[in-house]
Amino acid sequence: MKAIIMGCGRVGAQIASMLDSEGHDVTVIDIDPGSFRRLPPTFQGRAMVGNGIDQDVLKRAGIHGIDAFAAVTQGDNRNVMAAQIAKHIFNVPKVVCRIYDPIREEVYHSLGLETVSPTTLGARVIKEALES
Amino acid sequence: MYVIVAGGGKVGFYLGRALLEEGHEILIIEKDAKKCQNISEELGGVILHGDGCEVSTMNEAGFARADLVIAVTGDDEDNLVICQVGKLRFNVPRTIARINNPKNEAIFKRMGIDITVSATNLILEHIQQELPSHPLLHLLDLHNFGLEVVEVKIPRGSRTIGKRIRDLSLPPDSLLSLVVNKVRGPQIASGDTMLDEDDEVLAVTKAEHEAALRAAILGT
Numbered sequence: 583m584k585a586i587i588m589g590c591g592r593v594g595a596q597i598a599s600m601l602d603s604e605g606h607d608v609t610v611i612d613i614d615p616g617s618f619r620r621l622p623p624t625f626q627g628r629a630m631v632g633n634g635i636d637q638d639v640l641k642r643a644g645i646h647g648i649d650a651f652a653a654v655t656q657g658d659n660r661n662v663m664a665a666q667i668a669k670h671i672f673n674v675p676k677v678v679c680r681i682y683d684p685i686r687e688e689v690y691h692s693l694g695l696e697t698v699s700p701t702t703l704g705a706r707v708i709k710e711a712l713e714s
Numbered sequence: 715m716y717v718i719v720a721g722g723g724k725v726g727f728y729l730g731r732a733l734l735e736e737g738h739e740i741l742i743i744e745k746d747a748k749k750c751q752n753i754s755e756e757l758g759g760v761i762l763h764g765d766g767c768e769v770s771t772m773n774e775a776g777f778a779r780a781d782l783v784i785a786v787t788g789d790d791e792d793n794l795v796i797c798q799v800g801k802l803r804f805n806v807p808r809t810i811a812r813i814n815n816p817k818n819e820a821i822f823k824r825m826g827i828d829i830t831v832s833a834t835n836l837i838l839e840h841i842q843q844e845l846p847s848h849p850l851l852h853l854l855d856l857h858n859f860g861l862e863v864v865e866v867k868i869p870r871g872s873r874t875i876g877k878r879i880r881d882l883s884l885p886p887d888s889l890l891s892l893v894v895n896k897v898r899g900p901q902i903a904s905g906d907t908m909l910d911e912d913d914e915v916l917a918v919t920k921a922e923h924e925a926a927l928r929a930a931i932l933g934t
Contacts, residue, residue, distance in 0.1 A: 635790065635791055635815075635818075636815060636817070637817050637818075638817065657791065658767075658795075659767055659789070659791035659792050659794070659795040660791045662791065662794070662795055662798075663790065663791040663794050663795070663821070664791075666794075666821060666824075666825060667821050670821065670824050670825070671820060671821055671824070683768070683769075685768075685769040685770075686767075686769065686795070686799065689769075689798075689799050689802055689803055692802070693798075693802065
């Protein structure tokens with residue numbers, strides 16, 4: 583599949599390298615060119631500097647006709663906005679959005695966005711570990 | 715009316731002050747403590763220190779009883795989220811968002827934000843009015859009906875000079891209403907109206923036919 587990962591932090595870089603090593607066509611976008619050092623030397627995909635909430639940047643990254651889009655920058659609002667642009671303006675079939683704030687996650691989940699809250703997930707896993 | 719202004723920069727401050735002068739109940743939300751202090755000294759206790767994107771701040775600010783929320787921070791993504799969460803979680807009846815990148819207007823409208831204001835677009839429109847060479851000028855957008863009023867100036871050498879309006883192949887749902895000629899002055903357009911160099915043509919069209927209308931009037 584063709585995928586765009588917005589945000590090349592620890593999570594973004596890891597998703598990108600996992601998809602890439604499985605043979606998928608991956609483009610990573612980040613506003614900080616220094617972030618691309620997190621990609622492994624074996625990475626075959628594209629790394630592009632730009633702001634993922636800018637529709638022109640998304641077009642240049644080839645968002646028309648991709649299969650999947652993940653918004654995993656540090657900013658919840660940026661992720662929410664980029665994910666909604668990908669879903670509603672560019673009709674990307676699979677859009678996943680990271681939202682740290684559990685309340686905002688709930689709001690956007692109820693709006694039909696596919697959301698992941700590392701806060702909720704992390705808290706649950708750690709609590710389970712403490713109790714086991 | 716209870717109006718909440720998210721963002722206490724220059725826009726938020728002057729907007730808040732103007733609304734206060736009009737007798738509205740207002741509250742400005744601002745993250746920066748220093749800005750909060752300045753606003754509180756100038757306007758009194760109408761300021762809340764906090765992140766307007768956080769639901770807890772929204773609760774404290776009383777989003778649930780707000781008649782209007784105006785998001786004027788410098789970040790489009792924050793303005794979008796403030797308005798969306800305000801609508802969805804607090805049922806705020808009307809939301810207005812400031813947009814910095816004019817291209818974001820479509821997604822804001824799509825996500826149900828009632829009104830968007832783009833300073834960039836406003837300035838661009840003024841530049842277009844000052845630059846007579848610009849081929850098509852937006853005069854008015856009637857968003858709810860998908861209609862717009864535009865102005866097209868007939869440039870020198872245009873293939874439509876000397877043609878009558880009935881001879882133009884206009885796109886559907888388009889109407890030429892007024893032709894302003896340098897010598898003859900404004901004329902209500904009819905099929906017989908002949909186009910001349912430098913004429914300013916006012917037309918009503920649907921947004922999707924804008925390009926076709928321009929091509930028809932300019933003969934390109």
